[in-house]
Amino acid sequence: MVSSCSLTRRLDDNQALVRKLKLQNVDKEFSEQALTYVDRQQQPNNWINLQLYLTFNKKGKNNIGEPPSILDSNLVEYSRMQIEHFLRNKGYLKARVSSDIQIRKKKAKLTFTADEGPLFRIRSIQDSIGDSNVRLLYRINRPRFSHVQPGGRFDTDSLAYDRDEFYQIMKRNGYYDFYRQYINYNYDSTFNNKVVDIKTVIDNPDGKAHHPTYKINNTLITISNSAGRSTGKADTIQVDSQFRFVDYSHKFHPESVTRYVFQRKGDLYNIDQQSLTTSRLSELNVFRNVPNPVYIKLPDSVNRKLDSRIDIIPLKRMSDRVEAEFLFNSGRYGYNLGNTFTDRNIFKRAEVLQIKLNWSVLFDNANTATAGSIENQDFKIGANLVYPRIIAPFNVPTLGKYGVPHTTFSSSLQLFYQKGLVERRSFINSLTYDWVETARKQHTLTPISIEFSNGTIDPIAKSTLLSQNRYSYIYLIGRTVYTASSQYTFQLNANKLNTLGNFTYFRGFIDVGGNTLSLISKVLNTKRDTAGQRTLFGYAFAQYAKAEVDLRFYRYLGGNERQFIFRINPGIGIPYGNSNQLIFEKxxxxxxxxxxxxxxxxxxxxxxxxxxxxxxxxxxxxxxxxxxxxxxxxxxxxxxxxxxxxxxxxxxxxxxxxxxxxxxxxxxxxxxxxxxxxxxxxxxxxxxxxxxxxxxxxxxxxxxxxxxxxxxxxxxxxxxxxxxxxxxxxxxxxxxxxxxxxxxxxxxxxxxxxxxxxxxxxx
Incomplete structure (x- = not known):
């Protein structure tokens, strides 16, 4: 058994498996990062990954787990040079790294030992920029973005960061033709004084005295058919002085697309607006492929302008998804069948209609007297119509900077049966808005949700409940009640939930119902039922307030995607006014x-x-x-x-x-x-x-x-x-x-x- 679990069982006699890796005399700030410069094939395997490979990949096919890290002296030398280069880039310009290999029983231990030498710091920073406009833009923005400061550690990664940051600034200010290669750094190190002088050099284009800026001109939007072909007759519309709309699918209204094109005629070219356009059009969930716009420079050398073209491939209009689950627990078994039908762009404005059906059945085999009988059934059918914008009786700006806003009209019917106990019917209709305030903050507002519930209790069960003084259950599941409510949800850092890192997630939810109905019933002085509750349309209505918090702390613990999460989720619902108990669903x-x-x-x-x-x-x-x-x-x-x-x-x-x-x-x-x-x-x-x-x-x-x-x-x-x-x-x-x-x-x-x-x- 020991032999069959040995990690070296498939190695040749002249091979050794790298099992230990050690790095010595490296500053703690950089030790973990320095280890990543060891070649991947010379880093010790995860024990489980390697056992999976050795167990399931008998013929050498790397389908499961990871192949063994076999010692290779050439890769060890390459790793040594990479670590040395990394340390020099971090300011240890005299750094030297040595390597040592120890082999025992076909297992190798690699040790890299560094002699870092002195840390070099920045003495002075200058710039040499020929274009006066670019020089002004650089000097104004540099204090905001730069990681390179006098007295700080010399770090080539920080120089690369500064280069990329200023490149983005240029691209946001109309410099369409600007490239990173125009930015270079000259640095002079005085080894005896352990200091470095840095000069930022931004060259002009060959043969030109300055960098040109460009403005957005006309935009051509082309939508192919769902097969990706732009052939046949198309719907062609000149929307305004900027947009020309050509639709080979015959399915889209121009406004559904132009609303989320953030590059406007006469504006300076801005790479952020370009990315924003691509992102928001992709988020509409009606297009299969939205590439970045293609720009064409007009021949006018004085009024430099860019025509742009956006080519889009739509998704298939209709799709259907079937899901199924089988449930088994302690003699109880059942199934859950679901079907979701989706119709995209039903009214040619990028709307999405979803019709969902779900049927759940639970059987009980534990009771021999009724083995195989249905204990409960739950059937749901619902429809959601989602518009990618805020629909309101007043003008609302396009809230698309951080995400596509939505207006959702929802309606659902639920039929629930529980053997020997109750049959319930619920009908819910709601209007919901959701929008993203910033990348971290999301809001969901349901100004109106109308819920109608009706239950019928089995007569024997009702008698049993009464004999047990379980009046609350009778009240909850066996009566007809409705309510009109408003709900609001705020989320913080929901965009980080599937990432590794240190952050706090927060979701707050409030739900208030029945206040408007209470006011109307009092004004109209409506009748009360046998329980003393006011009624509207012949039925009692529910009045309540409900609040809930979901607070989570995420902490990333390093390698192997180790993460710790702590969550606390309290909530409270309080009936008041026309109710002395929350309705079943609340x-x-x-x-x-x-x-x-x-x-x-x-x-x-x-x-x-x-x-x-x-x-x-x-x-x-x-x-x-x-x-x-x-x-x-x-x-x-x-x-x-x-x-x-x-x-x-x-x-x-x-x-x-x-x-x-x-x-x-x-x-x-x-x-x-x-x-x-x-x-x-x-x-x-x-x-x-x-x-x-x-x-x-x-x-x-x-x-x-x-x-x-x-x-x-x-x-x-x-x-x-x-x-x-x-x-x-x-x-x-x-x-x-x-x-x-x-x-x-x-x-x-x-x-x-x-x-x-x-x-x-x-x-």
Whole structure:
């Protein structure tokens, strides 16, 4: 077995595997970066990556894992020279680096030792710029962008940064023909004094006394058909003095494109406006390919102008996506089928219409009396019409600098059936605006959302609930109610969520409903129902306020994409005025693949509520799938992420270790949920804790996730009995007295472990 796991088992006798790499006597500021200059083939393999390669690539095909880093003296020498060159670029102009190779049992250790010498600093900075306009532009902007200052460390990377920054400034100010090669640096080092004098030189074009500037002239926009061909008859429109629109697809109104062309006739050429145009047209989600504009210089040498051409290939107008999932858990199994139909550009203004259908069915095989029967069904159908602009009764500027704004008209119908308990119907209509204030700040405003819900309780279930004093559930799931609400969401740093780095993500959400309806009902003095609530159109309406915060701290820990994330997600909903309880859809629920993963969705809490309070097995079976809810939630997560393998059957394999904690609580003590009230003095006692580990299969365009989570602390029990994993670890994969007792009192098996499959990261 040891032989079969040996990392050197497939090496020839004259080969050695690089297993250790050491760098000595390098400034700590640059030591980690200096290691990257060691040739990739001479850096030690990740153990898992190499084992995958040796196990699955029997014929030398590099499809899985990574090939062994075999010692190569030529590459070692090349690496030594690269490190030496890097140190000199960082100001150690006299740096020398030596290398040493030690081999033992076909394993090599590489040691690079540096003699850095003195650090050279900048004594003076001058410039030599022939064009007076360019010289003025450089001197005005240099204090803002330059990393090169007198007294600072001499660093060629900083010089390269300065060159690129000023190149961008020139490109923003009309200098279309300007190139980086015009910018050069002359530097003179005095070795004995350890100082360097720098001169920035910006040359003029050959044979010219200055650099020319250009202005935008006419713009030709050409849209091919979805096959990428610009043939046949086209819709040709001269929009205005700048834009000529040629559409071979016959599908687009000119305004849908010209709105997001930020280069205007008469403006100086600006590379930022060029990039902004390409980015926003791509974000419309109706085009397959939007290349950078092509510019043509007009022959007029006095009034220098640029004609531009934008060639676009549209996506196919219609598409359809089918998704399916199979669910299995402790004798329960089911499926989830989804279909999304997309019609792009339905009204020729880059609108996107999506029609979504979803059908979920859950069967229960655990109960032998009703094995194979449907326990619940959930059917949803919805339509979203998304416009790539803000549609309002007043003029709104094009908010496209940092992202395309959207107006979304949404409508959905949900039909839910739960065997022996309830049938519910929900109908929701809303209008939503979203826009990006800056690259870091995003806003979503739903000024109007109208929700209508109707439920019918099974007569036997209703009788059972009444006998258990569970009036809240009857009120929640068995009545007709509606509300009109407004919602607002603010997000900070959402654009960084899939990146490595140190940042803080924030999402704040508020939802207020029923106030306008309350005012109308009071003015009209409408009737009250049997519960004392005012009605409109014959039905009671809900009045409430709800707020939620999602705060996350992301910290990058270095190599192998190691990252630590801490998340805290509190929320509260308060009924008031015409309501004494939140409607079913506005409550909070805990458990599931994206919060506390050791519990199934909607099965945790509230607080310390324990289903053992049900007096008999018949009641427990009938109410087994009753959702647990609360008006307060606190969810927290701590997760450590790391890379395991670069190439695992075509995916990047990553791992995660996590701790989840939290619960949902009721605002007040109720007969429905004994022990479910939120109390500060019992916060820890009523908090659930789960631990686990997982794998992430990163396919670049999406991430498939698998998590195994374990209940560590279960708040439905008391005292030391809450620490279920510690106290009953021997029953983790076996049945004993604890599981037997639990099954007798709950009519279901206690599960320490919960497996979760998901698409995308949990947060």
């Amino acid at each position: 409550n909070y629920y805990a458990g599931g693949a994206n919060d506390i993963r050791a519990w199934l969705p909607r099965t945790l809490g509230p607080g310390q509520f324990n289903r053992a309070v049900y007096p008999d097995s018949t009641t427990r079976n009938r109410l087994k799938y009753l959702d647990q809810f609360g008006e307060i939630k606190i969810i927290g997560n701590a997760e450590y992420r790391y890379k395991l393998a670069d190439n695992f059957f075509g995916t990047k394999l990553k791992g995660a270790t996590f701790v989840d904690f939290g619960n949902v609580w009721r605002l007040h003590e109720t007969s429905d949920n004994p022990g479910g009230q939120f109390r500060f003095d019992k916060l820890f006692q009523s908090t659930a804790i789960g631990i686990g580990t997982g794998l992430r299969f990163d396919l670049s365009y999406f991430i498939f996730r698998f998590d195994a989570a374990f209940k560590l602390k279960d708040p439905q029990f008391s005292g030391a009995d809450q620490w279920v994993l510690i106290k009953h670890f021997d029953e983790l994969f076996h049945t004993g007295s604890f599981k037997n007792t639990y099954e007798d009192s709950h009519n279901e098996t206690y599960r320490f472990m919960q497996l979760n499959f998901g698409i995308g990261l949990p947060f």
